[in-house]
Amino acid sequence: xxxxxxxxxxxxxxQMTTSQQIELAVWLALPSIIxxxxxxxxxxxxxxxxxxxxxxxxxxIGLVATTTWLFGGMCHSAVTGFSVxxxxxxxAKDAAGAxxxxxxxxxxxxxxxxxxxxxxxxxxxxxxxxxxxxxxxVEDASAYLCxxxxxxxxxxxxxxxxxxxxxSGNTRVPGILGSMMCLLDVVFNLLLIFPERTLHxxxxxxxxxxxxxxxxxxxxxxxAATLTxxxxxxxxxxxxxxxxxxxxxxxxxxxxxDCIRKAIKIGGPISLExxxxxxxxxxxxxxxxxxxxVAIAANAFAVTAESICYMPGYGIxxxxxxxxxxxxxxxxxxxxxxxxxxxxxxxxxxMSIMGILMYLCAPYxxxxxxxxxxxxxxxxSVLRIEAFAEPMFAASIVAxxxxxGSGDTVVPCTMNFASIWLVRITLTYFLxxxxxxxxxxxxMAIELCFRGSIFLIHYKRGKWLR
Numbered sequence: 001x002x003x004x005x006x007x008x009x010x011x012x013x014x015q016m017t018t019s020q021q022i023e024l025a026v027w028l029a030l031p032s033i034i035x036x037x038x039x040x041x042x043x044x045x046x047x048x049x050x051x052x053x054x055x056x057x058x059x060x061i062g063l064v065a066t067t068t069w070l071f072g073g074m075c076h077s078a079v080t081g082f083s084v085x086x087x088x089x090x091x092a093k094d095a096a097g098a099x100x101x102x103x104x105x106x107x108x109x110x111x112x113x114x115x116x117x118x119x120x121x122x123x124x125x126x127x128x129x130x131x132x133x134x135x136x137x138v139e140d141a142s143a144y145l146c147x148x149x150x151x152x153x154x155x156x157x158x159x160x161x162x163x164x165x166x167x168s169g170n171t172r173v174p175g176i177l178g179s180m181m182c183l184l185d186v187v188f189n190l191l192l193i194f195p196e197r198t199l200h201x202x203x204x205x206x207x208x209x210x211x212x213x214x215x216x217x218x219x220x221x222x223x224a225a226t227l228t229x230x231x232x233x234x235x236x237x238x239x240x241x242x243x244x245x246x247x248x249x250x251x252x253x254x255x256x257x258d259c260i261r262k263a264i265k266i267g268g269p270i271s272l273e274x275x276x277x278x279x280x281x282x283x284x285x286x287x288x289x290x291x292x293x294v295a296i297a298a299n300a301f302a303v304t305a306e307s308i309c310y311m312p313g314y315g316i317x318x319x320x321x322x323x324x325x326x327x328x329x330x331x332x333x334x335x336x337x338x339x340x341x342x343x344x345x346x347x348x349x350x351m352s353i354m355g356i357l358m359y360l361c362a363p364y365x366x367x368x369x370x371x372x373x374x375x376x377x378x379x380x381s382v383l384r385i386e387a388f389a390e391p392m393f394a395a396s397i398v399a400x401x402x403x404x405g406s407g408d409t410v411v412p413c414t415m416n417f418a419s420i421w422l423v424r425i426t427l428t429y430f431l432x433x434x435x436x437x438x439x440x441x442x443x444m445a446i447e448l449c450f451r452g453s454i455f456l457i458h459y460k461r462g463k464w465l466r
Contacts, residue, residue, distance in 0.1 A: 003027050007169050010323075011091055011330050018338070025319055025342050031175030032166060033315030037308065041182045049189050050218050051301065051370035057215050058370060059293045060140035062300025063133045066285050068148050070278030071116050075156040077274045078112045079105070079163045080404060081267025084325050085259065086244070087167035087405065091329025095243045096251075102164055102244055103253045106157075108263065113156030120149030131282070132289035133296075140215040147219035151226055158230035161237045167322050168243050173236045177229050184225035192217030266409055273413035280420045287432050288440060295437045297370065298378035302441070305365040305379065306386055309354040313394045316347040317401025324405025333465055340402040344459065347398035348391050355390030358383055382441035389445040392452025399455040408464035415458065419451040 006024040009016050016024075050057045082105030089098040128141035162174040195212030198205050211217060238247045288299050320343035327336035358365070362383040366376040396416075403412045424447035431439030458464065 003169065007326070010326060010332070010335070011093060013330065013332065016335065021335070021338055022342055025323060025339060025346065028169070028171050028319035028322060029316045029343070029346065031171035031173075031315075032318040033312045034175040034179060037178075037311050037315070041308070048369045049193050050215055051297075051372075053193075053214055055293050055297050055370075055372055055375060056136045057140060058297040058300065058375070060128075060133075060137040060215055061144055061218070062296045063128055063131055063137060063141045063285065063289070064145045064148075065300050065303065066278055066281040067120075067127060067131075067145065069281065070275060071120055071149065071152060072155060073274040073278060074116060074271050075109065075113050075152060076159050077271035078109055078263075078267050079156070079160045080270055080321075081263030081265075082108070082160070082259075083163040083167045084266050084321065084404060084407060085262055086164055087322055087325025088329035088407075090168055090243055091326035092331075096249070098168075098243055099246050099249055100251055100256075101259055102246060103251055104255050104259050105160055105164070105263075107253050107255060108260070109156045109160045110153065113153040117149045117152040120152065121146060124149060131286055134293070137293065137296075143216045144219045147216060147223060151219070151223040154223070154227045154230050158226055158233055161230065161233040164244055165233070165237055165241065166318055167325060168241060169322065169326075170236075170241065171319070171322075174233065177233050177236075180232075181225050181229040184228055185221055188221030188224045189218060192221045266404070266407055269409040269413040270404070273416050276417050277420050280425050283425060284428055284440060287428055288437065291432070291436055294372075294374050294378065297372070298375045298382070299437055299440070301366060301369040301375065302379040302382045302386075305362070305369065305383055306358065308365070309358045309387075309390055310351060310393055310397065312350050312354060313347045313397040314401075316343055316350065316394075317398045319343060320347075320398050320401035321405040324402050328406055336406070336465065337462075340399075340459065343402065344395060344398045344456075347394040351394035351397075352391045355387040358390070359387035362387075378437055382437055385438060385441045386445050386448075389448040389452075392449040395452035396448070396455040399459045402459065403464045406464050411458060411464075412455065415454050416451065419447055419454065423447040423450050 003024065006016070006020060006027075008014075009020070010024070050061055082101055085101045086098045086105075089095075089101065124145040125142050127145060128138040133141055162178075165171070165174050191209060192211045192213050193215075194208075194210045194217075196210045197208050199208050200206075213220065237244055239245060285296075285299075288295055320340065323339040323343065324336055327333070327339060362380040363376065365383065366379040369379075370376060400412055400416075403409065424443050427443030427446060428440050431443050433439075435442065
């Protein structure tokens, strides 16, 4: 049975067998996993290409990485406030209402993204200094951050279009376009990061043009790829989507109090929680910075390498949010509980396997990112520490997706806040001076296991469904 037929059964109140529920969850999750992996592979590509420019270039991006996650994540969190409403309305077969929410989302996300971009541009020269970066990496870090902030509105609109397609049940298009973004990122990076050169391939000489912009080229390449795919994603959403085709179904873009209030209620706690969590990561970066350029670069590369392991969890969480949102909208709470159990179990199984692979392949993952032996060795050691936390990390990621789909955001956000600030930051403060970067990652692994445990307890109690 295809995905459309399964969604019709979900929205129409028809009985769904366990195998059909698993089938729908898997078919929704797979494209989302591809899209999430594509996103992190872009960072992997940037890090790998810049890594071949040396430790200073790598450290410059690593220094501001948590700040870029903060600003990008706040845009993504704001998108969630609208996409969950759309999922509920589509589940209730209210396509006109879903399109109204989408139009208001366009206006709101543009305002939010442009505002965040302005703030980032105001502080981009000073932030690398505030974070404790040395003079060798401050200039490149500032330039990278500046270009990232200019890209933020395009990124916000891309996230909005992708999230709207996914919550309508179309995860295939965002998955394909996410993969295309990776390919474009490679092409643009090759042209912008490195200078013009001659490549020797099997006895043949191939001239390769290049701008030689280094770290700036990595940021510009990502910006060009994002803009290109954002336009394609909006074409499929605004012209081709059955439920959300706003080109042929005209309507008002005026913001309505009820919609904005719900968006703030859903997305507000997520944005605040993300800001607080990324603020904690910025504090961790400030703790790592005095450990030296090698530690900064190893930390940044290890974070990028680990992301490949946990991004499948976020892909499954996207599917969980869509399924929870639509079953809630259709008034089918028992089915919602079944989907929650299936997706959380799926996430923990997949990320357990990814954790084993990360432990075994850590040296190879790091060697792809940088040729510097000292950075590779340190990065490998911390990745193997983190591998043990992947199953419980998966529990927190996917359960959070379930809670978001039901509209329960305040309690999970509070749990995230308490976990990272009371457990991770406290442990990092005490362990970093003793064991260096390994101490930072031991603290992270302990905190992720704690977070997964409290999320499973909240899921088991079932209050999120009410």
